[in-house]
Ligand SMILES: *[C@@H]1O[C@H](CO)[C@@H](O)[C@H](O)[C@H]1NC(C)=O
């Protein structure tokens with residue numbers, strides 16, 4: 001899946017890193033719905049690298065294959081943001097990133113100049129002697145920056161006076177499908193969560209000509225649902241077996257699916273997903289360790305030594321319904337493929353997502369979101 005590598009890291013990091021990352025996350029969250037944003041993890045890591053020196057920075061260079069020249073790295077993130085803006089004609093994506101630093105440390109003034117321009121983020125001093133008021137400050141900032149969509153990214157128990165610094169990232173997107181699902185055909189249907197558990201979901205229906213493929217090697221199918229006014233699309237990987245998700249996600253990275261346009265009859269449950277992931281443990285497993293230790297070198301961020309990153313929290317929100325992710329009330333022109341366009345000989349593919357599936361929201365070179373749905377909630 002070469003074109004699914006991240007832009008910044010596209011030229012540099014092996015896809016192995018992001019595959020390992022997802023595999024770890026997916027297996028830790030095997031029993032529940034999952035959403036995370038590789039794009040945002042990438043941006044946060046780039047931001048921390050700007051502050052890092054010594055062995056701490058060396059680990060980032062090893063794992064993410066970043067250049068030693070930090071202004072070059074900052075430039076590539078500036079380009080990443082510019083690219084995202086120019087590709088999305090309709091405002092689409094809300095990302096909020098911040099590094100909070102315990103007030104007992106003094107921030108290096110130049111740090112914010114660099115990250116504000118290149119990462120659209122900054123470091124902020126915070127009093128941590130009162131965890132309740134500190135969490136209120138963080139949560140209301142995130143709420144504001146995500147226009148009320150993402151709440152309670154941290155709880156008071158996440159913070160304490162000994163915390164030296166933590167990162168928060170919230171991301172949600174709002175889009176509409178090119179091919180709307182037929183709202184009047186959405187109906188209650190069974191969804192097989194596991195071989196012995198069935199729930200009721202609101203099942204949506206669509207018949208359209210979509211990029212799709214039968215993935216025989218993986219015992220699965222894939223379709224691609226494009227978003228309107230953007231280059232983004234959502235790929236849905238559906239195992240043929242009710243309990244096939246785990247095996248599929250273990251092997252999906254090896255796959256280079258060759259998608260062809262074909263008529264597809266889709267059934268997909270409406271779902272909303274909001275989940276919060278703690279990234280420190282996974283990053284440690286994959287080789288980023290020093291930055292979390294008291295010996296961390298963050299001299300680009302704080303004037304004193306002894307500061308480390310204690311937590312990295314990401315919370316993402318996505319809603320999938322007949323009109324797309326987070327439908328707005330605006331009316332648009334419906335574009336439906338005419339039957340006559342599908343002059344293919346193949347019979348339509350039946351894509352019935354009535355059991356757990358995996359998804360990726362991406363464009364040519366950036367993965368915005370990735371995750372799986374085990375039990376759709378609406
Ligand atoms: C670092 O990169 C910048 C911009 O890409 C360049 O102007 C500068 O000369 C480079 N510095 C070093 C030490 O290579």
Ligand SMILES: *[C@@H]1O[C@H](CO)[C@@H](O)[C@H](O)[C@H]1NC(C)=O
Nearest residue numbers: 140141143144145146147148
């Ligand atoms: C977010 O905060 C700014 C000022 O900091 C304010 O003008 C704006 O109305 C707030 N937005 C929301 C959705 O609360």
Ligand SMILES: *[C@@H]1O[C@H](CO)[C@@H](O)[C@H](O)[C@H]1NC(C)=O
Nearest residue numbers: 089090178228229332333335
């Ligand atoms: C979005 O796309 C639709 C057709 O898909 C078009 O009619 C509309 O003008 C586009 N809107 C913008 C803001 O580009």
